[in-house]
Amino acid sequence: MLKKSLAVILSIAVAVSGLWFATKLLEPKYMSGILEGAMISEYYDDPTDHNVVFIGDCELYENISPVYLWNNYGINSYIRGSAQQLIWQSYYLAEETIRLEHPDAIVFNVLSMKYNEPQNEAYNRMTIDGMRWSSSKVGSINASMTDEENFIEYVFPILRYHSRWSDLNADDWDYLVNRDKVSFNGYYMRVDEKPAEDVPEGRPLTDYQFGDNAYYYLDKLTKLCKDNDVELILVKAPTLYPYWYDEWDQQMIDYAKSNDLTYINFLNLQDEMGLDWNKDTYDGGLHLNLSGAEKMSDYFGKVLVEEFNIPDRRGEAELDSYWNTVNDRYELEKERQTNNLELYGTVHDPDENK
Amino acid sequence: MLFTSYEFIGFLLAVFVIYYLLPGKMQWPFLLLASYAFYFIADPRYLIFIAVTSVTTFFAAKAISDKKIAFDTWFKGHKKEYEKEERKALKAAEKSKEKKIFLACLLLNLGILAVTKYTNFTIANINSIMSTFGSENGISFVDLIIPMGISFYTFQSMGYLIDVYNGKHEAQDNLFKYGLFVSFFPQLVQGPISRYSDLSKTLYEEHRFNWRTVSFGLERILWGFFKKLVIADRILVAVQAIIADTDTYNGFYAFAGAMFYALELYADFTGGIDITIGVAETMGIKVTENFIRPYFSKNIKEYWNRWHITMGTWFTDYIFYPISASQFMMKLSKKSRAKLGNNLGKRVPVYLSSFIVWFTTGIWHGASWNFIVWGLGNFVVIMISQELDPFYRWFHSKVKVAGTFGWKLFQVVRTVLIMSSLRMFDCYRDVPLTFKMFGSIFTDFSPSQLKVEAFTGMGLTVYDYAVVFVGMLILVGVSLVQRSGSVREKIATLSAPIRFVIWYGLFMATLIFGAYGIGYSASQFIYNQF
């Protein structure tokens, strides 16, 4: 009897570890080329008591540098952002963040108000897969799924990624369990430049009203922050495209006013920040590069300190040493990209899978 | 709810757990409930159709059966009072009363089947005939629903009705038990077409959890999923590419398409039946086998005894025999013998019955000329092979190849090629196109078509073909082993670690190499705006 139960337990153990191994091997690693999918999960590894947490899409994670904020203002911050992060995904990340720590302020970028329905399965996965299991993750999945998706594919990612068996490469083995850090407290760095020319005017829309669903989650986010005594700051990043309509802007101004929130449209502050669209973007005005992000951080840091009294925490030994390591990686990455740019004309390594 | 969907697996799990938690007496009623739920999830409107068929056949069969029993009891007590001729007349009178009920029920149900399935086909044909006479305005098509599995459950019910009418067995007394026989969910979608005398043996019994039965059932389900997901659903991509673009894919590609389709259909159909039988088995219920390694058949007749067996026997028992044993055929037989001589004359009724059977088989498969021509194609091939019989006898008396491996292999290959050619009607849009594509195999073949690039251009990579190929080898291997008895029995005699490796390996292979879900590829993540 003992022998038999032992055999059963052993079989189950082998079966489960086989599944675990296959899942780990087959899931995408996002360690080169498309790094965005790896960013959400990095959050959990670092010390948490951030004073500011930025939550939103690429208009945050490519435009603000927490390293700069630390070095110049002593602001301990993190960006919880991912590609095309939809508002409900941001909401659930905020919910989780507030459960895990208690930031003084949450900064939310309002561009995603333009999406009222689930959009793209691939982006969903990049945002959600990295989250740890909690009611927030369940909520995020349920709010995000497109018609072709199934909840169970999030529970068992192998059901989703099994067909990658024919695409496996060295990265999948190298990063089977341990992954590199790809971001700097959520910041995605690019040093290259591609001037913004001929940025198109937005085409007229038939309806400028943001959707009910988007507002529903914005309301939830507002309430969440109020209930937990967290300052919610709405921002619109200064990047030129996707086009931000005046009608949209007005809705956010009104919303902030009626809910007693701060809304900062950085598009109106380009001169104050000193943005130069010939030098401060790497893709013609969609996203800022490092130089642009540091300019924006410089301006925003001042606002955070002066208007929201975010404390300067430099001098706390633990934080100093943590930020030192991030800063070292930051400098190394800057150097690597600059070198690549000189040698190959691109920030990517020649053998990088794009 | 497709067999290969998360919903179905979830549904199965729920049914399975509840089934064994319930007291034995509640098991079959629960299965009825589950079957109707299964149907309800597919489309609530379907329920009316299956309920009508169940209720009408139940009461008709019950009435016939009750009358029969009452008559027999009465007759036993009173037959001495009558002369031989009178007794005959009494019996005939009884039979004709039963026959009225029988025919009414039969025609009603076949009528439902015909209307739902063939109305639009009929309209299309009328329209095309009218247009040849220059008529512009055709009849517009009717928007009818075709209830899932209607061909299968109608045939199953009619088989039951005919058997009761013929006195093979008594009618079921319980409407709900009968309802379960008609709607039993694992076989609702694609058969097998069970006989009441078979299925009723285990369907209503109480079943206690038995590890051996359950594990055997699960193994069978897993094997079915392997066939469907790893082989069928993958090669299907190439089949569809080939038949969709006949300008590019003719000649050798048409041949390759026919072979791919042979593999796809076999893996898909037998895999589905494996799942059906396996699901029933996990609940202790025995469903009739529907396939016995058909691609190992040596001739077409044998093939049809081994492929979709329950359909073949249904047509034999309920169409071929009644027609060929009818008074009309007996008379025809006499006449044709008198006119055409004994040898030729005796074949007329057989072939005529066979012709009717294959015509109906064709149209049963689908409301289109493709299927009708396919059915008649089978008839022609069977007739030819029947007529060639003397030739083969002569051949074998001269050349001693019978029984050799080479000859058997030749027979098997020949059967597969003939059946695959006929099945091309199943693939292409219409009959002329099928003939054109079949012809192109011989006329448009060129060695330049044997390019790897052409095949990887059909939506499958070299890796996919490799998986299909290995899957096919496993399929053939299992079939070879199966010739000497159940593969699962054989595996059960192996040591535990080896059993574990086999079943876990099959599970993981299905999980990873199965063609299901949203195909993931990194190329999807072309990073544009965000």
Added chain:
Amino acid sequence: MEELLEILGDLHPEVDFTTATGLVDGGILDSFDIVSLISEINEEFDVTIGAAELTPENFNSAEAIYALIKAKLDDED
């Protein structure tokens, strides 16, 4: 019985029907054979065999077939 064996022998000269059993289950007689057989029987014995009686049990051996014919000839119950 003699006549019956002759009919059977015509269908399958290679089989010894005096001893053979399992004719249907063993695949010696297929549906074509059975239909030819009943029309021959109809001719020879003037006996009509109905579709309902075309079961494997009735055709598995020459003896069984003969029993069926005899029962038909004697008619009655």
